[in-house]
């Protein structure tokens with residue numbers, strides 16, 4: 001009964017974001033060209049959605065491969081050719097639009113479920129959430145079973161702000177909490193250690209230290225990932241390298257619809273007019289800018305003509321990227337002792353290590369390497385490197401030290417190959433950023449924005465935000481051309497008590 005009521009109140013967990021008008025044509029009847037700048041998920045989304053409708057699409061990517069943060073590439077180590085990726089990614093079940101796309105292009109056959117959402121803490125303790133209730137609200141109450149909530153949480157006056165977790169509202173939450181950091185909220189509400197562990201794992205998904213992370217963004221993420229759907233915290237991963245399980249399917253789809261991909265071709269300048277956009281000196285009817293925050297700022301600095309749109313220029317120039325993060329992949333001669341661990345585990349960070357991925361259990365190519373070499377492939381992430389840890393070799397040493405803390409059986413292992421990334425190109429979901437963030441539709445009538453950093457009315461984040469924003473940009477262009485827009489979906493826009 002309660003479950004049905006909650007489901008009803010939360011609109012069966014899925015609401016339409018667009019209202020396609022079936023009387024409108026699907027395909028273009030006159031030639032129209034679009035430049036899509038940046039070939040991450042947002043760019044692939046805009047390009048695929050528009051090419052399918054008959055637009056002449058040119059997709060520009062500065063790297064030799066598509067995918068952006070889900071890209072994968074080859075490298076040489078000790079005479080061997082190996083592949084690596086930007087980092088482990090989880091595909092949650094409420095990624096409605098991205099998953100529909102994976103289904104459309106045939107890549108969903110590569111999705112496999114992770115056994116559990118697991119956090120390692122202290123030296124030998126682990127906390128899984130497989131048996132957590134799935135219905136929103138009841139799942140919060142069932143956190144009591146894990147020692148993460150007690151009745152005091154509900155009666156202590158300091159704890160009243162917890163109610164806001166259940167009352168996500170697209171405007172009010174940001175008005176109230178975008179100026180407060182997660183660290184300050186946790187201190188003010190006396191959040192217990194285990195609950196902090198769970199929230200930290202959410203905050204880290206946004207590459208921010210608790211002192212920087214906007215509490216409003218965290219409430220939004222709690223709504224999106226935990227309180228707006230019945231899918232629980234269990235998600236899926238791709239069973240093979242991203243190039244083979246995702247990007248090659250997108251490439252095939254783009255070629256089928258005659259899109260042209262310019263690899264290793266950075267866009268250096270953009271200029272806009274009322275009826276066209278100039279990209280790298282070439283004229284297009286429309287452009288969708290799908291670059292990451294850091295490179296967007298560079299492109300804007302290089303494109304003074306964008307000053308004709310003062311609000312857009314100001315918003316893009318003020319974008320903030322995350323602090324530094326690190327991804328270290330190791331090819332080793334040992335395995336972890338606890339065979340029951342899922343592919344991916346969060347760790348309660350000592351100084352730098354936030355998560356460990358066991359690639360040899362998850363990805364076909366890694367499994368094959370592991371069988372052949374009788375060793376493991378581990379990927380270590382630090383989502384927000386401490387300020388005093390800047391040197392590459394010190395970062396790697398710190399990550400390894402903490403790996404041995406949680407996996408003492410690996411100490412003394414032989415490391416056969418490594419691939420290390422030290423980057424800062426994630427969007428900053430920091431305090432006081434939301435109000436100034438630009439939207440998909442801009443002041444420039446022919447220029448649209450897409451990416452995980454672009455503000456949208458619906459509640460969505462990370463890969464789903466990247467995909468949805470690209471598809472929304474495509475919908476705006478189709479509407480301008482009198483075409484039927486594509487159907488898009490969202491979790492409910494508001495929390496149960498909003």
Ligand SMILES: Cc1cc2nc3c(=O)[nH]c(=O)nc-3n(C[C@H](O)[C@H](O)[C@H](O)COP(=O)(O)OP(=O)(O)OC[C@H]3O[C@@H](n4cnc5c(N)ncnc54)[C@H](O)[C@@H]3O)c2cc1C
Nearest residue numbers: 038040041042062068069087089090267295451452462463
């Ligand atoms: C380590 C790590 C783990 C993650 N884990 C998860 C996860 O588990 N689940 C999840 O949902 N999300 C996760 N994310 C986030 C997710 O990767 C991103 O939200 C998403 O991929 C962003 O896609 P995008 O298209 O917006 O941007 P990007 O992937 O950054 O794409 C931008 C593209 O623009 C290109 N570009 C930049 N400048 C130019 C230029 N001038 N000309 C041409 N091209 C240019 C770049 O090369 C890049 O290909 C993770 C991210 C990282 C880094």
